Amino acid sequence: MVEAKKVENIEFKWGKQRGVGGKKKDVKFYESFSYDHVEYALYDSVYMYEEGETEPYIAKLMKIWENADKTKKVKVLWFFCPREISNYLGDEKTPENELFLASGEGVGSTNVNPLEAIAGKCNVVCSSKDSRNRQPSDEELQEADFVFYRTFDVGNCRILDKIDDKIAGIEVKFLLNRVGNQSSSGVPKLDSNKKVSGNVVATNDTRILTRTESYLGEKATSSSRVEFNEVTKLNDRLVDNSGEMASSSSKVEQISDIKPSLANQKSSPGENSASNLGLGEMTKDNKKEGIPSDIIASSSKDYVGWSESKVDKVFAYQVLVEEKVKVAKDSGDLDDRPSKKAKLDDLAKASYDNKVTGVQKVSHDSNGSNSKSVAQTTPASEDKSKSNPTKDHHENNSSLSKRPKPDEKLTRLANGKFPEASLRQPSEEGSKTNCQIQEVTRRPEADRSKWFRGLPWEERMQTAHEQETLVLLQNLDPSYTSAEVEDIIWHAFKQSCTVKMIQRTALASPHSGQAFVIFQKREVAEMAVAKLDEGCLMLSNGRPVVGSIAAPCFPGKQSTFFGHLVINKLRTHKQREMKEAVSTSHCSQPNTLEYEMAMDWCLLQERSDLALRKLRQQQRQELRKLWVTLKCK
Amino acid sequence: MYYLIYEFDVIGMTLVVKANYDGMCFWTEKLGMSNLFRFWMYCYRLSVPSYMDSTSTAVADYAAFLEKVKRTVYVDNLSPQVTESVMRTALGQFGTVKNVQFIPNYTGPKNIPCCALVEMECLRQAEAVVSEITQFPFMMSGMPRPARAFRAEVEMFDDRPIKPGRRIQCRWVDRKDPDFEVASKIKRLVRKHAAEDLFLLQQQLAQEEKLAKQQEETLKANYKKFTIIDNVVSDGTAPGLAKFYNMKAFDS
Numbered sequence: 001m002v003e004a005k006k007v008e009n010i011e012f013k014w015g016k017q018r019g020v021g022g023k024k025k026d027v028k029f030y031e032s033f034s035y036d037h038v039e040y041a042l043y044d045s046v047y048m049y050e051e052g053e054t055e056p057y058i059a060k061l062m063k064i065w066e067n068a069d070k071t072k073k074v075k076v077l078w079f080f081c082p083r084e085i086s087n088y089l090g091d092e093k094t095p096e097n098e099l100f101l102a103s104g105e106g107v108g109s110t111n112v113n114p115l116e117a118i119a120g121k122c123n124v125v126c127s128s129k130d131s132r133n134r135q136p137s138d139e140e141l142q143e144a145d146f147v148f149y150r151t152f153d154v155g156n157c158r159i160l161d162k163i164d165d166k167i168a169g170i171e172v173k174f175l176l177n178r179v180g181n182q183s184s185s186g187v188p189k190l191d192s193n194k195k196v197s198g199n200v201v202a203t204n205d206t207r208i209l210t211r212t213e214s215y216l217g218e219k220a221t222s223s224s225r226v227e228f229n230e231v232t233k234l235n236d237r238l239v240d241n242s243g244e245m246a247s248s249s250s251k252v253e254q255i256s257d258i259k260p261s262l263a264n265q266k267s268s269p270g271e272n273s274a275s276n277l278g279l280g281e282m283t284k285d286n287k288k289e290g291i292p293s294d295i296i297a298s299s300s301k302d303y304v305g306w307s308e309s310k311v312d313k314v315f316a317y318q319v320l321v322e323e324k325v326k327v328a329k330d331s332g333d334l335d336d337r338p339s340k341k342a343k344l345d346d347l348a349k350a351s352y353d354n355k356v357t358g359v360q361k362v363s364h365d366s367n368g369s370n371s372k373s374v375a376q377t378t379p380a381s382e383d384k385s386k387s388n389p390t391k392d393h394h395e396n397n398s399s400l401s402k403r404p405k406p407d408e409k410l411t412r413l414a415n416g417k418f419p420e421a422s423l424r425q426p427s428e429e430g431s432k433t434n435c436q437i438q439e440v441t442r443r444p445e446a447d448r449s450k451w452f453r454g455l456p457w458e459e460r461m462q463t464a465h466e467q468e469t470l471v472l473l474q475n476l477d478p479s480y481t482s483a484e485v486e487d488i489i490w491h492a493f494k495q496s497c498t499v500k501m502i503q504r505t506a507l508a509s510p511h512s513g514q515a516f517v518i519f520q521k522r523e524v525a526e527m528a529v530a531k532l533d534e535g536c537l538m539l540s541n542g543r544p545v546v547g548s549i550a551a552p553c554f555p556g557k558q559s560t561f562f563g564h565l566v567i568n569k570l571r572t573h574k575q576r577e578m579k580e581a582v583s584t585s586h587c588s589q590p591n592t593l594e595y596e597m598a599m600d601w602c603l604l605q606e607r608s609d610l611a612l613r614k615l616r617q618q619q620r621q622e623l624r625k626l627w628v629t630l631k632c633k
Numbered sequence: 634m635y636y637l638i639y640e641f642d643v644i645g646m647t648l649v650v651k652a653n654y655d656g657m658c659f660w661t662e663k664l665g666m667s668n669l670f671r672f673w674m675y676c677y678r679l680s681v682p683s684y685m686d687s688t689s690t691a692v693a694d695y696a697a698f699l700e701k702v703k704r705t706v707y708v709d710n711l712s713p714q715v716t717e718s719v720m721r722t723a724l725g726q727f728g729t730v731k732n733v734q735f736i737p738n739y740t741g742p743k744n745i746p747c748c749a750l751v752e753m754e755c756l757r758q759a760e761a762v763v764s765e766i767t768q769f770p771f772m773m774s775g776m777p778r779p780a781r782a783f784r785a786e787v788e789m790f791d792d793r794p795i796k797p798g799r800r801i802q803c804r805w806v807d808r809k810d811p812d813f814e815v816a817s818k819i820k821r822l823v824r825k826h827a828a829e830d831l832f833l834l835q836q837q838l839a840q841e842e843k844l845a846k847q848q849e850e851t852l853k854a855n856y857k858k859f860t861i862i863d864n865v866v867s868d869g870t871a872p873g874l875a876k877f878y879n880m881k882a883f884d885s
Contacts, residue, residue: 090764458737472740475823478788481795488803503736504788505748506709506781509830512823513788514740536806536816544806544816546823552739561712561746562838562845564775565852585723587769588779593855597777597848598770604844605710605781608837615833619826626819630812 010036010116014066026068033064033072038121040064043174045124045146048076048117055081058099058122058146062110062170072115077168077175078102079124080152088152088159097146099124101175103160103167104153110168124148126176130163133176457500461552464518469525471517472550473532475543478504478513485515488545492537493528495519509616511623516550525549542630565597691797698787698794704731704753705785706762711747715774723773724751727765728758736789742834750785759784777848 015032032041040046042064047056059076066072079099082089102109125136128149141147151160151167163172464470476485485499502514519525531537532547539545588595638651638658652660706724717733724730732752738745753759763782765771770779787793806813865871875881 090768461739474827475820479796480801481793482791483795484799484801488801492803492805501791502740503791504786505736505738506707506783507741507745507830507834509826512826516739535808536813536820538804538806538812538816540800540802542819544820546820553741553743561714561744561775562778562841564712564778565845565849585719585726585771585773587765587771588777593852594772594777595770597852598772598779600844600848601778602770604840608840611833611837615829619829622822622826623819626815626822629815 012036012072015039015041021065022068024068028066030064030066033115035115035118040118040121043170043178045079045122046076047119047122048113049119050117056119058124059111060101060124060175062168064115073112074115074118075110075112077110077170078108079146079148085152085159088157095147097144098150099146099148100150100152100159101148101163101167102154103151103164104155106153106155109154122146128163128176130176132163132173134178136177460498460518461500461516465550465552468522468549469519470550470552471519471525471529472548472552473515473517474512474546474548476501476513476515476545477539477541477543478510480513480515482515485517488539489517489528493524493531495524495528507612509619511616511619516552542627691795694794695797698790701752702785702787702790703756704759705790706751706753706759707748707783707785707789708751708766709746709748709781709783710778711749711780712774712778713747715747715749719774720749720751723771724753724762727753727762729754742831742838744838745834750789778845 011034013034014030015034016030018029018031021027021029032039034040040061042061044061046059046061048059049056058079058081060079061074062077063075064073079101081099082094085100123143123145125140125144125147126133126149127136127141127147129135136144149161151163152158153160163176165172167175461470473485480488480501482499482501485501486497489495489497489499497520498518500516502508502516504510504513508514517525517528519528526549529547529549532545537545588598636653638653640649640651641647642649648664650662650664651658708720708724717735720733721730730751731754733749734752735747735749738747751762753762763784766780766782770777771782772778773780806816
């Protein structure tokens, strides 16, 4: 039941009038106004709320007028956030606060709306390097709520880097960063082909606006908006500080706008029926976190009122809220969030701002028995890695129990070497003098190896492994080739060998390359390993080579692959044909069950990737720290 | 074309060099015995290509290799049952597949998914493959775990040619050298990192297993539910009940 126009007493005052227009010259155009104690002027960027939408839209005021019947209207030019045009962005990852100004001819770039739909002022800075644009300072860019430098042409549905001269009939220089006071450019006329808004109802708590979404509808991200009843706080007046409102709304927007590459990548217009499960989890998560800040508290209450959502949004929000909460939290309520990499570390580094205090303490205890004296750092940064709180306890326990293992393994690795080495004759180590550098050139018989084919590598490796002539070298430059490594071995040990550089996969470390070396004889291999251990063969770029007797795993008939599910149908007469039917490779469509399950996997993959990235970062830092102390590089 | 011919006379033990232009010899010289040695050295050096001088073939080879890398896609998260023909048909939807090479896993834990390098015909096709597979979940040989695709990098190839102009140096560091300590620390760090990597991989595998099990259970439950519903509808129970309770469902 829609109420009649019931505008409560929000402060409003017209500013400078610009002129008159309309058929009967009874429409008054203005340059500025004050609404709820906030000053607005032409070409300002504002937030506009629509009932039923989670986030506000952002728009630029293009025209402001008052009709004869005292209704106040604004014509606005929209900004698109990357989510709305994700189909046209493709793979590209844009920063969170980037917007795209609408341009071009077509439906959806501008709308006329009641002035009351304005929810606040927004600080949008144009960072385009266009000559007409006043270049913003760094502080301005930092403080800005949003940034834009590209436009989205609604006619061609394309993203344009170059800004036209005129957008929506207004010269572009007005739309870019403000220089000083601007003068109006003549009396604008009311266009008859403007899209006029529907009913105007101002209720107590929400402002309604309309927005033509025809093109959006086709690409269908808009239908994923969810019910947003009480977006503002419960007292819900814009009265005091719409500034605060703007900031809180921007925060809410940021929460929902944090775009994991997941949401971007797997955008889809399908319907979701499994949303309830996701929703349930979502609210549980929010409640569990004990969210401190008011804003997140109010928005979490709102999320309870969701009626529908898309899977990608659900997961995105789930991930987002978790992420945001993590970032926002100061003290750890995180017993149910172990660091994903919970491993061999102690709490030594106080400088890390440690969020996982509870878990870390436990880990420290279990590490007490660690015999290794190597200083191990706390990878506190992995706390950012996401893990589902509901599953956490199990993970936590299992990961804790796993933690001693790598320690043991490490000690085993290291200790395994040293006793081995000590058994042998300590080979004359670098009898060379300091910093005597050898240039590695091709060894003489390099070409001979090309004379016969030899057995395929795997067989050779297998025999070598049995004969114990297989050695694994680590910490090589990953870009070395097998031939280069052979030459290095020749120069260092005066032995010829065959080398295979291990191909790097996405999981492998970019810092350290590995290679398998097959020596001629077992003694040679052992001698080499011993020499590498005791002495130090330093390659260019400060890389000491690490060698060990290799224990490769040979990929046999690997039958365990997680992730491919099979339904064991009842034995029907169709069994034989079913067996032969193999699913062809295809891109999954969004309206299928497999799509949603695939989303689960994508989420897991993203998490794994994040954890791996953090690990690599930390490893890089550790390596750098030591590397800079090397004198002779 | 101008070229030199070296003739070694075994009987007389003399070396004669002839300069030819377009097949016509216009100059000869007898090289003394001292020059013989120089000649052998020259021949030897010719036969041993050094990668330190940038011969044109090395550079060209490397350039061709780089171009091949650009055209190649690295595909990950594959089930071990994916064979070359499967890859070909799968990625053949995007263009012409020139070559498929699986990357064997010798070092990692046993159950990590397989990966492969697929060489496409041109750069544009490779880019299309990567962007399609990244944007939409691509199922290969089973569902619902999607495959991943990236642009290939130089180090993923094991038959790569040597980068021309690269110099490697190596030296044995003396114990008394202060760098020795640092180097030992680095070595230990490298080992630690390797262990960390392995651990992380195992953790990821555990999580994958968990997700797979969970999905399997959900799927089974859903499947049972749907079959029950189907059965009830098809064998007449549901319509019968509907009639009994005067409900309009199942009227078709």
